[in-house]
Amino acid sequence: MDKCLFCMIANKEIPSNTVYEDDLIYVFHDIDPQAPVHVLMVPKKHISSTETVQEEDAMLVAHMMLKLKELTALLGLENGYRVVMNYGEDGLQTVPHLHMHILGKRKLTWPPG
Secondary structure, eight states, rough: TTHHHHHHHHHHHHHOOOEOOSSSSEEOOOOSOSSEEEEEEEEEOOOOGGGOGGGGHHHHHHHHHHHHHHHHHHHTTTTOOEEEEOOOTTOOOOSOOOOOOEESSSOOHHHHH
């Protein structure tokens, strides 16, 4: 997809504060944090949303889930964390690229706020 914000960040065309990177994913600090720790995990492959994940993406999505333990330890989230994936307008997805928000370092309320 042309001009996808998260693709450009993962490709280092736009600067970001990198937390972790491997061949499949890129993790960076959110520019508008909603908690003391708020990072985004994006696949390097462009997938526009949870609704467009294909069977062929199963290993990539599993890789994202399996990296959570390593990333949350790296970020010092030993007391817990929240993982959020938004879809669509009502779900507040603002960038059309699959991503996980990882938030922590404070008591997270529900509903968020």
